[in-house]
Amino acid sequence: MQTQATQTAAIEVDTVSKTFGTDKALNEVSIRIAPGEMVALIGPSGSGKSTLLRHVAGLLAGDRDAGSVRIFGHQVQKNGTISPDIRKIRAEVGFIFQQFNLVGRLPLLTNVMTGMLARVGTWRSLLGWFSREEKERAMQALDCVGLAEHATQRAGTLSGGQQQRAAIARAMEQRARIILADEPIASLDPESARLVIECLAALNRNQGLTVLVSLHQVQFALQYCVRTIAMKDGCVVFDGPSQELTPTALRNIYGVRKSGVDLDGTAPLHIGVRPEPALLGAAA
Amino acid sequence: MTAVTSPHKIPDTPLCRKLLRLLAGLAFTLVLAWAWRGAEMRPLDLITYSANMAAYVSGFLTPDFSEWPQYVHQTAVTIQIAMWGTLLAVIGAVPLGLLSATNVAPFWVYQPVRRAMDACRSINEMIFAMLFISAVGLGPFAGVLALFMHTLGTLAKLFSEAVEAIDPQPVEGIRATGANKIQEIAYGIIPQVVPLWISYTLYRFESNVRSASVVGMVGAGGIGMLLWDAIRSFNYAATAAMLIILVAVVILMDLGSTCIRKRFI
Numbered sequence: 001m002q003t004q005a006t007q008t009a010a011i012e013v014d015t016v017s018k019t020f021g022t023d024k025a026l027n028e029v030s031i032r033i034a035p036g037e038m039v040a041l042i043g044p045s046g047s048g049k050s051t052l053l054r055h056v057a058g059l060l061a062g063d064r065d066a067g068s069v070r071i072f073g074h075q076v077q078k079n080g081t082i083s084p085d086i087r088k089i090r091a092e093v094g095f096i097f098q099q100f101n102l103v104g105r106l107p108l109l110t111n112v113m114t115g116m117l118a119r120v121g122t123w124r125s126l127l128g129w130f131s132r133e134e135k136e137r138a139m140q141a142l143d144c145v146g147l148a149e150h151a152t153q154r155a156g157t158l159s160g161g162q163q164q165r166a167a168i169a170r171a172m173e174q175r176a177r178i179i180l181a182d183e184p185i186a187s188l189d190p191e192s193a194r195l196v197i198e199c200l201a202a203l204n205r206n207q208g209l210t211v212l213v214s215l216h217q218v219q220f221a222l223q224y225c226v227r228t229i230a231m232k233d234g235c236v237v238f239d240g241p242s243q244e245l246t247p248t249a250l251r252n253i254y255g256v257r258k259s260g261v262d263l264d265g266t267a268p269l270h271i272g273v274r275p276e277p278a279l280l281g282a283a284a
Numbered sequence: 285m286t287a288v289t290s291p292h293k294i295p296d297t298p299l300c301r302k303l304l305r306l307l308a309g310l311a312f313t314l315v316l317a318w319a320w321r322g323a324e325m326r327p328l329d330l331i332t333y334s335a336n337m338a339a340y341v342s343g344f345l346t347p348d349f350s351e352w353p354q355y356v357h358q359t360a361v362t363i364q365i366a367m368w369g370t371l372l373a374v375i376g377a378v379p380l381g382l383l384s385a386t387n388v389a390p391f392w393v394y395q396p397v398r399r400a401m402d403a404c405r406s407i408n409e410m411i412f413a414m415l416f417i418s419a420v421g422l423g424p425f426a427g428v429l430a431l432f433m434h435t436l437g438t439l440a441k442l443f444s445e446a447v448e449a450i451d452p453q454p455v456e457g458i459r460a461t462g463a464n465k466i467q468e469i470a471y472g473i474i475p476q477v478v479p480l481w482i483s484y485t486l487y488r489f490e491s492n493v494r495s496a497s498v499v500g501m502v503g504a505g506g507i508g509m510l511l512w513d514a515i516r517s518f519n520y521a522a523t524a525a526m527l528i529i530l531v532a533v534v535i536l537m538d539l540g541s542t543c544i545r546k547r548f549i
Contacts, residue, residue, distance in 0.1 A: 057460055091462030101457030105475045114471050118462030125463075126470050167457070174461050 008073045010035040010178055010210040011056055016067035018051055018060065018234075025051045026062065027234040033212060035072075035177075038204040040221035040242065041214040043231035044254050049214040052231070053180045056212070057095050058086045071178060091118035094171020096181035096200075096213075100163040104156025108147060108166050111155050112138040115173030141169040145199055161192025168199050179203065181213040185220070193217070197224055218250060343520025347528055355510065359529050362506035365424050365499070366492035369431025374485050376436045381443025382469060388447060398444075404437025409495045413504040424505025431492050431499070439488055446480040447473060479549040486541035493537065497530055 011033040018026040025048050033039055041049050054060040056069055056076065064080035071093060075083045083089065094115075102111045116134060117125050124130075142148045145165035147158075155163055164184055171179055181200060185193035201224045203209045215221050221228050222242050230238035230245075230253045237253055238245070330337070349355075383389045384397040412430035420426050455472035463471065500508020507526060514522040 059456065059460065087462045087464060089462075090460060093460070095457075095460035097453065097457060097460075099453050101453045101460075103454040103458070103472060103475050105478070106471070110471075114458055114463065114467075115461050117458065117464075117467045117471065122464060122466050125467050170457075170461065 007034065009033060009070070010037070010072060011212060012070040013052070013056065014068045014070075016052075016055055016062045016069060017065070018048075018055065018062050024234050026055070028067070029231075029234070029236055031229060031236060031239065033210060035210050036204070036208045037227060038201065038211040038225050039213070040225035040228045041212060041231065042216075042218055042221055042228060042253070043214075043237075047231040048234040049231055050182050051234075053095075053182045053212065053214060057093050057180055058082050058090060059095075087118055091174060092177050094168075094174050094176030094179045096164065096167050096171060096179060096184045098183040098186050100155075100160070100167050102155040102163050102166060102170075105154055107152050108142065108155050108158070109135070109138055109151040111166060112141055112169045112173050115141075115170040116175075118174070138169070138173050141172040142166070144172065145169045146195075159192065161188050161195060164188060164192070164196045165199055168196070168203070172203070176209065178210045178212070181211065183214050183216060186216050193220070200224075218245070221245075340520060343518075344524040346521050347524035348519075348521035349525045351522065352525070352529075355507065355526050355529050358500075358507040358510055359526075359533055361424055362496045362500070362508070362530075363493055363533065365427040365496040365504075365506050366431065366489060368428045369496070370435055370485065370489045370492050372428070372432040373435035373439050373488070376432075377439035377443050378481075380436070380440040382447060382473075384440055385444040385447035387450070387452070388469065388473070394444075397440075401437045401440040404433050405441065406437075407434065409434045409499055410502060413499040413502050417503055422503045422505075427496055427499040427504035427506060430504060431495060434495075435488050435492060439484060442484045443477070443481055446477040446484070450476045479545075482548045483545055486545060490534065490537055490541065493534060 009032045011031065013029055013031045015028045015030050016026055017024065017028050027048075029048070029052060031052075041052070043049050051060065055062055056071070058069070058076045061077055061080050061082050062069075066079060068078040069076040071089055074085070074089050076086065076089055077083060103114070106114075113130055113134065115138075120130070120134075139148060139151060142151055145168055147162060147166055147169065150158060150162065155166060158166070167184075168179075179200060184200070185196050188196060197213075197220055200211050200213060204211045213225070222245065225242055227240065228238065228242040228245055229236055230249075232253055232255075238249060380397055380401060384394045384401060386394055388394075389397070409430045412433045413426055416426035416429040420429065450473055454476065455468055458468050458472040496506050497508050497511065500506035500510075501512040503509065507530065511523065511526050514520075514526065
C-alpha cells in the first residue's frame with residue numbers, strides 16, 4: 001500500500017456516500033485508479049454506477065458527513081462541498097454520456113470545439129473567435145474518430161453511434177487526461193457499440209488516457225478492460241482483474257433475477273438486456 | 285339493427301355530478317347575460333341602421349389614393365418605428381428572458397425580473413406612448429419607446445418560456461467540459477432556443493407594425509395620425525386607401541417572415 005500511496009492516483013474516491021431521500025445510492029464507496037488504467041464499472045441498473053461517475057466529475061455532491069474525491073491529487077469535492085476550482089478540474093476530465101449530450105443544432109465541428117471552452121476566454125468564446133490552429137485540432141479529433149467528412153453537419157442529424165464518437169472527439173479536444181464514460185454504448189447497435197468502445201480503448205492504449213467506463217454488457221468489460229469494478233446497491237462488491245469475474249461472481253452481482261441469462265460464457269453475455277415478460281408471453 | 289350486448293355495464297353518472305353540471309351551466313349563462321347588459325349589445329341596430337352601413341361601405345368601396353406619396357411615406361415611418369421598437373426590445377429581452385427563466389437564474393433573481401416584465405406587459409402601448417410624448421415630445425421616437433417597453437415585457441416572458449423548455453442534457457455536456465455559466469448559456473441553451481426566439485420576434489414585429497399604426501393617433505408618429513384625421517372628418521375614401529396600404533404591408537411582411545423562419549428552423 002505504501003508504494004501505491006506515493007504515486008498520485010488518477011481517480012481517488014474515498015468513502016463517498018450519497019443519499020437520495022431515504023435511498024442510499026452510494027454507500028461509503030472507495031476506489032483508486034492509477035494513471036493509464038482502463039477500468040470497467042459494471043452492476044445492475046440502480047446500483048450507483050452513474051451516481052459514482054457524476055461524483056467523480058463533480059456534477060453531483062456527496063453527502064455532507066464524509067468522503068472526498070480527488071483527480072490527479074486535485075480535490076473535486078470533500079464532505080459534500082464541490083471545490084471552487086471545479087471548472088479547471090472538469091477540463092481535465094472528459095465525460096461521455098449515455099445520451100451523447102451534444103448540442104443537436106450545432107455543427108459537429110462546433111460541438112467538438114466546445115471541448116476547449118475552459119481554455120478559451122469567455123469573450124472570445126462568446127464571439128466564436130476560434131483560431132485556425134484550434135479548428136485544425138478539432139478536425140484532427142474528428143478525423144481520429146472517423147467523422148471528419150461530417151464536420152459541417154448538425155450533430156442532431158447523425159446516428160447515435162456517430163454522435164457518441166463525436167462526444168469522444170469533444171473529450172479529446174478538451175485534452176482530457178481522464179475519460180469517464182457513463183454507459184456510452186447502452187443505446188447503440190452492436191456494431192456502433194464496438195466502434196465506440198474501440199475508440200476509448202485506442203485513446204487508453206495510444207495516448208495513455210485513464211478510462212473509467214460503466215457498461216451493461218459484461219463481455220465488453222472482459223474483452224477491453226483488464227480491471228473491473230462491480231457495484232450493487234451502492235456498494236463496491238468486486239474490484240479486481242476482469243478474468244476473475246466467474247459466472248458465480250456475476251450471478252452474485254446481478255442477483256437471481258438474471259438466472260435466465262446464460263452466464264457460462266458460451267453465449268454472448270447480454271446481462272443488461274432482459275427479455276420483457278410480456279413479449280415472452282406473446283411468443284409462447 | 286341488433287343491439288350490441290356488452291359484458292361490461294356502462295357506469296352511471298352520479299346524480300350529484302349531473303346537478304353540479306346543470307348548476308355550472310346555469311351560472312355560465314347568467315355571467316354571459318350580465319356581460320350582455322354591460323356591453324349594451326344591440327344586434328338589431330345592425331339592421332335598423334343598415335342604410336348608414338351601406339353609406340359607410342360604399343365610401344370604402346371607392347378608395348382615394350390621390351395623396352398616396354404621403355400615405356406611403358407615413359407607412360414607411362410606421363414600419364421604421366416598429367423595427368426599432370422591436371430591435372431594442374429583443375436586445376433587452378435576451379438577458380432579461382434568461383434572468384427570468386427558472387432553470388438559469390435563482391429564485392431571488394427571476395422573481396423580481398418577472399414581476400418587472402409583468403409591469404411592462406400590463407401597460408398598453410397607447411398609454412406608454414402618451415407617457416413618452418410628455419417625456420421626449422411628439423413624434424416617432426415616443427412611439428419607438430412605447431413599443432419597446434411593451435414588447436420588452438412580452439418577449440422576455442416568451443423567451444424565458446422557451447429557455448425553460450430546453451433539453452438539459454446538452455447543457456450538462458457543455459458543463460462537463462469545464463465551461464463557465466456564460467459559456468453554458470451561449471453554447472448549450474442559445475442554440476436550442478434560437479428558432480423559437482426568431483419566431484417570436486418576427487411575430488412581435490408584425491404586431492408592432494399594427495400597434496405603430498395606432499400610437500400615431502396620440503401623436504407618436506406614423507400613419508396613425510393621418511388615419512385618425514381621415515376617420516374624424518368622415519373621409520372614408522382616404523381611410524380605405526390607407527387601410528389597403530396597411531393590409532398589403534402586413535401581408536408582405538407575413539410572407540417575408542415565413543421565408544426567414546424557414547431558414548432558421
